[in-house]
Amino acid sequence: QSALTQPPSASGSPGQSVTISCTGTSSDVGGYNYVSWYQHHPGKAPKLMIYEVSKRPSGVPDRFSGSKSDNTASLTVSGLQAEDEANYYCTSYAGSNSLVFGGGTKLTVL
């Protein structure tokens, strides 16, 4: 399976909203509601932000939200804060007991 497609970078000013897309195919993103999003600060372990397309784990601010339309999932960060600056990765179940990651998006808070 090929990596999911994410924009290499995204940016926004504090307080603004930014949306990161994650495009796959009907064999992964479009075929299952098992899309997750992870926040990764270099040198640290990734942190789960969204799972099953739009569910938020306990402790994750409600500024983070997820959605999906056809073969594209999206992560929206509202009310951007400086600490949101990180790399974000989507993953999706891809059938046959396999997963696939997106290429990652570097979010910069201007």
Add this chain to the structure above:
Amino acid sequence: QVQLVQSGSELKKPGASVKVSCKLSGYTFTTYAMHWVRQAPGQGLEWMGWINGYTRNPTYGQGFAGRFVLSLDTSLRTAYLQISSLKADDTAVYFCATSGTILSPFDYWGQGTLVTVSS
């Protein structure tokens, strides 16, 4: 408190093998999935595969069959990633991570193990 503790950094020569360990503690469920994720320098995260904590059956991601072997010692609750015939482009940080099932998100991560392949 759930913890995944990985073995330390490794420096290997091309052609050698390496075995990275990941010990799981504090996880009360009898069934779980142990995943391995690679991050090469300057690159993104890449799913390598997973091993079923109950059946010990491994599944490999695209491009990770052959030289990569996932195994699990259930009595020690320790997962292993063995890479043989190392190449320079195997240089990466390797993470282990758990999930309840293959459909569940990664809920706990190890700290990562840097494997450097250099002559």
